[in-house]
Amino acid sequence: MCVVLEHEQVIALSPLARAAGIKPGMRRASALMLAPQARVHERSPELEAQALQEVALALLQYSPQVASAEEATLLVDAGASLRLFGGVRALCRQIEASLHALGYTAVLSCAPTARGAWLLAQGRAKAGAGSGRALGMASLVRQLDRLPCALLPPARAYLDWFEGIGCMSLGQMRRLPRPGLQRRCGRPLLDMLDDAHGHSTELFIWIEAPASFCASLELFDRVEHADALLFGARRLLQQMTGWLCAHQLAVARIQLLLLHERGRVAKPPTVLALALGEAVWRDEHLVRLLRERLAQVTLDAPVIGLTLSAPQVQPMAPPSDSLFPEPGGTPQERQRLMELLVARLGVENVLQAMPQADYRPEAANRWLPLPARVPAKSAVPDLPPGLPGMPRPGWLLAQPIALLMREHRPFYGSPLRMVSVAERIEAGWWGQSQARDYFIAEGSDHAHYWVYRERIAGSADEAPRWYLHGLFS
Template sequence: MRLWIALHLPRLPLEVFCPRWSADQCTVVLEQERVVAMSALAQQAGVQAGMRRGGALMLLPHAQFQQRAPQLELEAQQAVALALLQFTPQLALVEEATLLLDVGASLRLFGGPLALCRRVRSSLRALGFSATLGCAPTARGAWLLARSGGGRALKMASLLGRIDGLHVSVLPPARPYLAWLEGIGCLTLGQLRQLPRPGLQRRCGRALLDMLDDAAGMRPELYQWLQPPASFRARIELFDRVEQTSALLFGVQRLLQQLTGWLTAHQFAVERVRLLLEHERGRQAGPPTVIEVVLAEPTWRDVHLLRLLKERLGRQELDAPVIGLCLEAPQVQPMAPPSESLFPEPGGSKEDWQRLLEVLTARLGAENVLQAAPLADYRPEHANQWVSVQQKIRAPDARAQLPPDVPALPRPAWLLAQPIALLMREHRPYYGSPLKIISAGERIEAGWWQSLQTRDYFMAEGADHAHYWLYRERPSGGDPAQARWYLHGFFA
């Protein structure tokens, strides 16, 4: 099924034109000395779109006047387009601040047209934008619906019925000829389509007929798809100086939406993100505060990243007010395919366990969430160390280091922090009951660079049939009577 979604941004937020505006101020945005946007207080005072600067100045002598910034508008459209790449890689920026998305291949993934339209609207709200949405089998048909207030037409017959009732001024090539069209009584697109094509082409040009044919699906539609950048770095300027980290979450969410679209377009998963909190510029300029999150398991989901950054921001103390945010993804890798397991893992998947560790690390700090890492040392108490869970460990294969005819050596599940000296009863080491040696000895001699340890390890069994790991120290004189026995671990 071929389906297109068109998003028309009829009025970008005032923050796009004036990023440092405040809601409690009377702010007016001008273009060629006419009002194009205003704050709520300015609108309540009577300022309207299209009003000249002098008229607005008479109503609000103390208002703040700002000039429209087309470059900021273009950057805002590109930010929206980058976030929407999570729904389809075929996205194009077209005329009159409209985005076209070819979503025919994405319908099954997102649960159909209605569910996909809801997801698109939700992403726009998370970005802080509003748009009119059109959905149709052709790109130009969806564009016409979006430009005329929005709507859905999933079949070609219903689309033609919808666009036939639209005013001819919705077509850009028809606007220079509105007076002539109104003079002959042609007010809608349906009436325009009924006019003789040769005469209409001689009068209005070929572009008008091409646009009508595109909307009706009579011509192939070709667009230049948006190409995401090779590396990700997104930045926004805040509306005011922010001194509380909780007020930064909305801006962080906007940046994460763009990161999700970029990762999906490249089929990447991020391993490390860096959030920069920018402070004052000029004489009072200072270096940005860097918040870095290292993931144990790569992800491309913005929900989990938002949770981690929320935990880190909750622990962060600001040395100066924040005026801007910048998000970077310095470390990515190809996205792993989904698991092919038929049944879910008991107690949650490996990804769920990694997500829990990442949340604990963000909340408690990387130095307080540790994991055991093996060390190349024969002494059992020195054979591992505690490192951060953010450090990736590649454990060596112990069997690969031994000759093939040597069996695996037993190791207890519970190793005591300090060995316990044992008494001797009936010529046997005693721990609740006399212990019976049930294995051959394993001799360990190591630590000559610190303190030489010479031990013979054995597995022993008690009267309760529990198994213990013992060792006997070999005295320097070689007299077996002087040897001491110690308990070093318990077998499961």
């Protein structure tokens, strides 16, 4: 359980501390008497401002218009994005999920006006009044009228006067004569009421995302297992997602630094770099990749902090305009699957075929790690034109198999009958020279094979040797 103090008085507490009997306004000694095991923290305005900035950066993925307001509140103008996120309820669920990934809890409300939403959120957080959601002005006015006057900051200095005249709610305040209310409480009170009810135009200074992204997180404790760092990495990824959406960018490479202890036992940070085959701007795929990478990392020293940066970004690609989806998934989904396999199995265990300019079948291909890129066309010499149009087998054996000869015919389960003309391949004079005549052969079971006869120079009396090199499906 946790307790936050300001001037030796409790201002915030966890549900476990509340269940132990601790209440806001209680002194430190009284709180520790009720719960000696409670963790006591002093309020830090600097850390609160940093946390608010982290949340604002993450909320930029839902709208580019995010502004800060009084009492640690953020305002998001999401009116133009409701259909994109599936409506108000779906948007609220996604925002709550993002805040949970950041490690924070919040009171959400929505209304046609920003000040109205702010008052509804304050009513739920402080007074426990209101549902926190009003989709129309009529519903907003009904909910605002039931809220207490103390929620308006300009009215708090005059609460005794309001109580003396029997004005306890915003509805009763709104029905008071405006000239007298302005002379008594000032113009800011009326301006805030007009903003909440949509009678005036609200102006805000929108939060701007930085030009480059680099976010750090100090862990609460020393972490000795890499897989326990995923929660902290998700917090940083949420901020990066908001930054990417604000700039309309997609990330092609990220870098996560695992910071170790400082001092005499200081060690350089452990670097985790993820290079993506296709740039993304959502965090779900990056979380899966980081989970696999962190599961394979063995820490040399405990980790006390994380730093995430996006060194390589590119403009966000527009969505596909194809009418019908591709069978077997989109190319983006297949690319993400390959990246997940690389992160889980290792770069050296996921290979891709890369053709080479060589006539010899066993040398016409090489296997490279999947993240490797195909060299430029000028770097790979093209084969000469006019190659034979004979088909190739779907399965090429790793090593050719020598065939027996029966009745002057190659034998593989049954005598083989040649059903094609010869295809002569001569290559490798600079190294392992090969001279072969390839045929398509058919067995008694009507299966087709790719065989070749070795051409032997200077040995006219020696019978030619036959080999099986491939199987047709």
